[in-house]
């Protein structure tokens with residue numbers, strides 16, 4: 046019940062101001078977003094790499110209102126890629142980007158987001174890595190998939206994300222599985238209406254499995270973004286049935302969630318990538334993590350009361 050309320054708050058400017066300003070927020074935020082600057086996140090990347098994990102880095106931010114912010118987002122990623130190059134971490138870390146942070150919702154946003162993301166994809170390719178386009182709310186997806194297709198003409202390794210809760214996703218999965226794309230499949234983290242998305246957990250899980258089958262049987266590279274133990278076991282079985290080797294798909298989980306499982310799967314020989322978000326504009330990302338598990342909210346509220 047709490048999840049939808051928190052997701053609604055994740056889009057509220059008033060709540061953003063209250064939560065971001067509360068001094069007790071910080072330690073709770075740090076569990077999911079381990080730094081605000083490149084300097085703070087680099088040691089984390091090293092630590093994860095030393096544990097045998099791969100990384101995907103997200104400079105947090107979304108729903109910008111000014112064109113200049115979209116240029117700043119592009120530059121933040123270029124700075125990050127420069128640092129990864131210096132530190133020779135390019136082959137261990139890819140980038141995840143939200144096109145709304147690159148200006149997708151502004152005037153001529155589709156063109157603006159494509160123009161901003163292209164140099165990031167180029168810079169990533171130059172250091173031997175790649176970029177995955179995150180999936181945001183359903184109204185943004187046609188533009189995201191078109192940008193993905195455009196980028197793949199020059200950079201076929203560019204990935205994108207699909208969300209099992211949307212009715213459209215099985216068709217998207219078929220198209221992406223047939224054209225050999227890198228695709229991250231997730232359950233979906235936004236508040237979506239019943240006209241476009243399953244609302245019930247069991248239905249979302251069933252859709253996830255149907256989509257997994259499509260991806261495993263296709264010619265692309267499936268990236269399984271989930272912490273759900275049942276889906277992880279099903280993935281292993283479907284990969285075996287499809288004759289996929291361990292390096293022909295990967296698992297992905299979020300930093301701060303089921304960390305022992307990251308290490309366990311990597312030790313079993315799986316490629317395990319940890320989605321690591323950093324930056325100052327963490328509100329939307331943080332609120333989605335609270336919405337996924339109401340116990341996180343209790344922890345957050347308790348820390349406010351006991352301070």
Ligand code: FAD
Pocket residue numbers: 178179180181206208229231232233234235270271272273274297298299302303320333334335337338341
């Ligand atoms: P759930 O059934 O929600 O969780 C399974 C178990 O995992 C829970 O029982 C709990 O033990 C643990 N768990 C899950 N979430 C949390 C949490 N927040 N805090 C503590 N424990 C938790 N969504 C998008 O819409 N677009 C994206 O681009 C996107 N990218 C993602 C990238 C990665 C690598 C991952 C892992 C997720 C991404 N998501 C994205 C979020 C996703 O849609 C889900 O909201 C999120 O993964 C929770 O679903 P789950 O599959 O882990 O299953």
